[in-house]
Amino acid sequence: MERDRLVREVLDLQGVLARRAIGEQADMVDDAHLTLGQLRTMLVVHTHEPCPTSLVARLVGLRPNVATGVIQRLVERGWIARESDPDDGRVRLLRLTAEGEEFVADVVRAAERQHEKHLRLLDADQLAQLRAILQTLVGAPENSDKQPE
Template sequence: MKDINDMPGHLVRRLQQIAVAVFHAQVESAGFDLTPVQYAALVRVRTHPGIDQATLAGLIAYDRTTIAGVVDRLVQKGFLTREVSGTDRRARVLRMTETGEAALNRIAPAVETAQKLMLSGLDEVEVAEFMRLLRKATDAANDFSRAPLREVSSDPANAK
């Protein structure tokens, strides 16, 4: 490993930065101001209405501390509501608003475009192989992260 540019960690950082830049550009031209992380959180709350913050963090592999700020901004934008749970007063229950639902629908095409753009250097076969390897690598190293992916077993949306 003679060079920084031959290190997977460095290349992954660069691709992630590219992904964020492309995402921002696409979403902005669709007339919205939403970050990739905020988008992921919104999508997950839609598929899991009433989810608490800790479970949400596990489902999209965030750090628990980070999620608080993300949710703050989504609530401030009027895309989410946050209320104290009726069954567990420690937990905050999250739900999408109609505004959030509408925004998500309008943003979806921009997000699709962004995913294609960030891999525009690869052909169709290469994209599929890249995705397979990405999934395999992240799955295997999941627990190395402080914010590992944690699926909810008692969750119908989780059934393959």
């Protein structure tokens, strides 16, 4: 039970940090007149480009027809471009345009600045411990349900 309580506390603290980090990014998204779905779509395309609409829909959690509408609005703004898949002409692949890449880079830099502010509060030993913990988490299989004793 002690371990379960600690896991819950860590999750709660991660949530607090995530909410604090959203501020500057939220302002950027509001200033750009983007919805959260549009931002998430751009981030998925950035991470997986070139990618089909079906992958965007799955990773963003949208029905395919809704994802198509979100993508169309981003195409109209000039932030996403569609191109034919060289292996299957029926499939359209998505890429960020230069303007879309610039916006995503700005959002990522804002998040990094916020995370860096938090990390600067830690001393060298704490940073080393955090790095070791994160290396363990990054190296763990994604579907691992294994819990240490």
